[in-house]
């Protein structure tokens with residue numbers, strides 16, 4: 001009787017959803033539906049309960065998943081849903097504390113996020129700036145040399161083929177690093193960048209978007225650290241924070257408060273110094289641990305999402321040669337071959353831009369975005385959602401909504417263009433989320449992905465070396481990660 005009562009007990013006027021089983025609540029049923037892809041399980045349940053908002057328990061935590069374009073946007077945009085959960089997995093990567101940007105909230109998160117965005121902008125993050133564009137061009141030139149086989153880097157480029165996403169890690173991570181730590185990686189360091197990027201991929205593959213069993217029953221980390229992903233997150237997190245720590249130590253050696261900041265780390269060190277002088281408690285605001293985890297969060301994002309998206313785009317274009325030819329025809333007409341494409345060409349290359357938008361829609365990198373938490377009692381779609389409810393936006397359901405897109409499964413960049421081939425002003429997709437938690441890396445990603453993809457297509461014709469890896473072949477985790485893909489890159493005549 002007790003179990004039966006517990007199975008169907010839920011807060012008053014809570015959204016409909018599956019019953020709560022012992023220990024992990026409805027998590028069992030989600031896994032039973034689709035153990036790899038929880039966004040698919042949630043969507044199937046939304047269909048079963050005929051409601052765009054479903055509610056259930058993950059262990060002891062009341063949880064809500066929102067489906068469809070309108071409700072997803074509403075959820076992202078309302079401040080009541082801007083909190084983040086605090087679990088053993090979110091802490092294990094952050095010295096056992098609440099640090100970083102991904103999984104902090106409240107005044108601490110507002111202050112740190114604002115500071116990061118304001119000062120990273122000084123180095124071209126989130127806007128156009130000549131020095132950042134020069135760095136990107138240098139990175140692209142190195143990438144093209146690698147793909148041409150001029151770099152003797154057999155691990156990622158061999159006999160006219162290139163291994164994706166691995167070959168793409170250096171340009172994106174190095175661009176971010178030039179803003180964060182003031183320098184690009186040298187060629188001798190490229191293997192290290194790839195090792196760090198592999199750690200980033202391990203990290204996201206070990207976290208399920210709902211936190212997994214270990215978030216609900218933390219004692220599992222002692223019994224099965226590897227199987228629960230705890231060990232993977234801990235070790236990969238340490239690699240990422242370790243890279244930031246090494247840069248921080250280098251900076252501390254010759255940091256001079258009276259000189260202009262050379263990069264973001266200098267800005268942060270200056271703030272720590274000012275706080276210390278003012279007697280502010282550094283443990284609760286600006287501190288070196290926070291800088292390390294914030295840097296690790298950004299490295300993680302840059303190494304996985306951008307590289308994954310360009311890999312998916314090239315995979316689609318290899319399967320749709322007519323679309324690849326259209327990109328190249330537009331590139332030849334607008335840019336020619338004598339120079340590399342730049343951000344100045346972006347407005348004149350709507351088809352390349354549409355290919356990226358369609359890839360971000362069709363391969364939603366974070367199908368459930370990241371977990372949010374309600375910070376007060378509230379209502380959504382007529383249901384009551386209590387404070388401290390975990391809430392997810394099923395962004396994939398918005399991107400694949402049949403009523404809105406008509407043929408969502410099809411890879412069709414033209415859906416983002418008008419009859420004259422110009423980009424539609426309105427883009428209803430939300431690959432970067434929206435509202436207060438909008439991905440701070442959106443502009444950085446859209447700009448750098450555009451330049452990298454355009455340069456690759458300008459110079460090479462891409463074909464899959466093996467037909468087995470489809471664009472839907474991804475590994476599960478917090479974000480979609482493409483399987484390793486060897487592509488034949490033939491220099492264009």
Ligand code: HEM
Pocket residue numbers: 076101102103113176297298299301302305306309365366369370371431432433434436437438439440441442444445
């Ligand atoms: C294709 C590339 C990318 C995609 C699709 C993407 C997508 C997302 C999404 C969906 C979220 C969660 C939003 C939410 O919880 O509501 C997010 C958060 C975040 N992203 Fe990205 N991202 C990308 C690249 C980047 C890059 C390059 C960086 C940094 C350099 C970055 C840094 C972050 C951070 C720090 C957060 C947490 C923001 C917060 O909670 O305040 N992302 N991203």
